[in-house]
Amino acid sequence: MRAMDYSDYVRSMRNAYANMYAAMYKNAQRAMRSWWESMSAWAPRPEQRDRDCGCHEHHEPDCHCSCCIRDADAVEYSRCGETRLIPLTFDNDTRRERPVKLQLGAFATASGKELGWKAELSDTDFNLPPCGEKTIVLKVMVDCGPFSGQREGDQQPAVEECKVAYATVRAEGCLVRPLVVAVAVLPNDCGAHRSGCSCGCC
Secondary structure (H helix, E strand, C coil): CCCCCHHHHHHHHHHHHHHHHHHHHHHHHHHHHHHHHHHHHHCCCHHHHHHHCCCCCCCCCCCCCCCCCCCCCEEEEECCCCEEEEEEEEECCCCCCEEEEEEECCCECCCCCECCCCEEECCCEEEECCCCEEEEEEEEECCCHHHHCCCCCCCCCCCCCCEEEEEEEEEECCCCCCEEEEEEECCCCCCCCCCCCCCCCC
């Protein structure tokens, strides 16, 4: 065996790198082919696309279920025609009894339009024991007629987008600011359970 000179060494290194790059290229081709076959298997077939009928192709972002609620101490979500019970707890962090009188304002929109909702507190005159608490329930009947302009006695209408009503609860005898209660009325389809019929397309 003769000793390898410099030119033979360079030629040998060049061939080794060429063989290495060729092997890497073939492996990359094989990997890409495998990836493409896997993706093709998961892609919807023409008959699968036909079954979809295009029913869900043009949905725009749905914002009618979003509620714009201003500063409120309590928020209750409801639907038209419901009667909601909203618990409000008052704490006494002093060591002496406190007499408290509550006053409930009318429910109105953010612009100040009164809605005429029937609402009442379970108790309006009570004593808070030392270091104690008392929970009062605000009962409110949600009537969507004022939102839609329908007359009283008509079938309960629904809202097309979220509507919010506000009422103020003033507590005489408590060193707290008036409480703002918000009732957000949602359209009937918001949060609805969906069930596909899969009846096939016409």
